[in-house]
Amino acid sequence: MSPDQVFGIVIVSIAAWTVSRVLRGPLGEALSRRIGGRTKGDGNDAQVDALQSRLAELEERMDFTERVLLREREVGQLRPEESS
Secondary structure (H helix, E strand, C coil): CCHHHHHHHHHHHHHHHHHHHHHCCHHHHHHHHHHHCCCHHHHHHHHHHHHHHHHHHHHHHHHHHHHHHHHHHHHCCCCCCCCC
């Protein structure tokens, strides 16, 4: 082997090692998310899920309160609203 071939093999080896190290880091993760069709905002999914569950809980509480108020009004415990 000539010194030029050895030099070429060394350069290619170093370049391959460098590329593999870079792709294992944040840049590689960003590329894999991009290729996989996920966006940067996917990290907010947990926060969105938490807000959706809180909203669902509030809706349930409101429905319960409306049912209780309606039942009390029907029984006569509450006065019907007077119109002005």
